[in-house]
Amino acid sequence: MTERTEALRLTRDGGIALIEMTRPQQRNPLNAELKLALDETLRGLEGDRNLTAVILTGSGGVFSGGGDLKAMAREHATGEYDGAEDYLDRMRHTHGWLRVLRNLPVPVIAAVDGPAAGAGLAMALACDLVLITERAKFSCAFCKVGLVPDVGLFHALPRAVGLQRARELMYTGRTVEAEEALRIGLALEIVPHEQLLTRAQDMARQMEQGSRSAFSLTKDILSRSLDTDAETLLSLEMQAQAILLASRYNQDAVTRFANKEPLRFNFI
Structure with a gap:
């Protein structure tokens, strides 16, 4: 198009x-x-x-x-x-x-x-x-x-x-x-x-080979990294990781990895 x-x-x-x-x-x-x-x-x-x-x-x-x-x-x-x-x-x-x-x-x-x-x-x-x-x-x-x-x-x-x-x-x-x-x-x-x-x-x-949500959060935190103190970055990291650990994408990925199955990218 x-x-x-x-x-x-x-x-x-x-x-x-x-x-x-x-x-x-x-x-x-x-x-x-x-x-x-x-x-x-x-x-x-x-x-x-x-x-x-x-x-x-x-x-x-x-x-x-x-x-x-x-x-x-x-x-x-x-x-x-x-x-x-x-x-x-x-x-x-x-x-x-x-x-x-x-x-x-x-x-x-x-x-x-x-x-x-x-x-x-x-x-x-x-x-x-x-x-x-x-x-x-x-x-x-x-x-x-x-x-x-x-x-x-x-x-x-x-x-x-x-x-x-x-x-x-x-x-x-x-x-x-x-x-x-x-x-x-x-x-x-x-x-x-x-x-x-x-x-x-x-x-x-x-x-493209990864979670859009994980990429978006990584990009957002990286954009602040040179202007933000270490403690604030740890806080942002903690919040982002909690969101992603609770996601269906991560749950599916770790299950597939444990079962030695191919990972499925970008389904959420």
């Missing part, structure tokens, strides 16, 4: 949803049309009980060049946005679908081929895992256009690369090539570009 707008294509393969940005000639800019398409698509997936994984990617050798600077220039010229309040409303909308992307209760994999700049980098780091090709390039050049990093980068980038490296990347806006991206923690692995989606889909299928 495939759904498409001019800016985005959604393809379903069983429980796996592939979200593909489809304007590579313009570097898949995060403009008003793409933001609206992402908002509608992600909110449609949010409550889907059949969803098991999401892959976010670009087309034509481009992930996303980030904000649409040409559109910004037009807005300034026409006075379309009148003061900070108008811009705040726009950012609130962006943060709305960003939270959905970040908090989906299933694995979310960014498959990055070519440039991921500014908000493009932010979208990749909002995912659980980042696979890249040898052609991937990252940059965080907001300061060069007189802006601060946005779309969640103040949270995501220091957690990926450490505070000092995040400062350097934000302050200089320099480009990070694939090998360095892997070394400093922006990416999990480098895949030949012609194999990128196959690798992402294979990884998504591997992650």
Whole structure:
């Protein structure tokens, strides 16, 4: 099943949803049309009980060049946005679908081929895992256009690369090539570009092999792990494990294991 707008294509393969940005000639800019398409698509997936994984990617050798600077220039010229309040409303909308992307209760994999700049980098780091090709390039050049990093980068980038490296990347806006991206923690692995989606889909299928409830709770606790003290994490762990130990999924799994029977995945 495939759904498409001019800016985005959604393809379903069983429980796996592939979200593909489809304007590579313009570097898949995060403009008003793409933001609206992402908002509608992600909110449609949010409550889907059949969803098991999401892959976010670009087309034509481009992930996303980030904000649409040409559109910004037009807005300034026409006075379309009148003061900070108008811009705040726009950012609130962006943060709305960003939270959905970040908090989906299933694995979310960014498959990055070519440039991921500014908000493009932010979208990749909002995912659980980042696979890249040898052609991937990252940059965080907001300061060069007189802006601060946005779309969640103040949270995501220091957690990926450490505070000092995040400062350097934000302050200089320099480009990070694939090998360095892997070394400093922006990416999990480098895949030949012609194999990128196959690798992402294979990884998504591997992650289907387990309880959706267990994955959702694991993801939720992990998302708090760098901001939460050890005692609070123990409390969250205790509550989550009590819920899962009482689940039919766990009861079935341990019975099958004890009887040397194949495990049955994702029945609840």
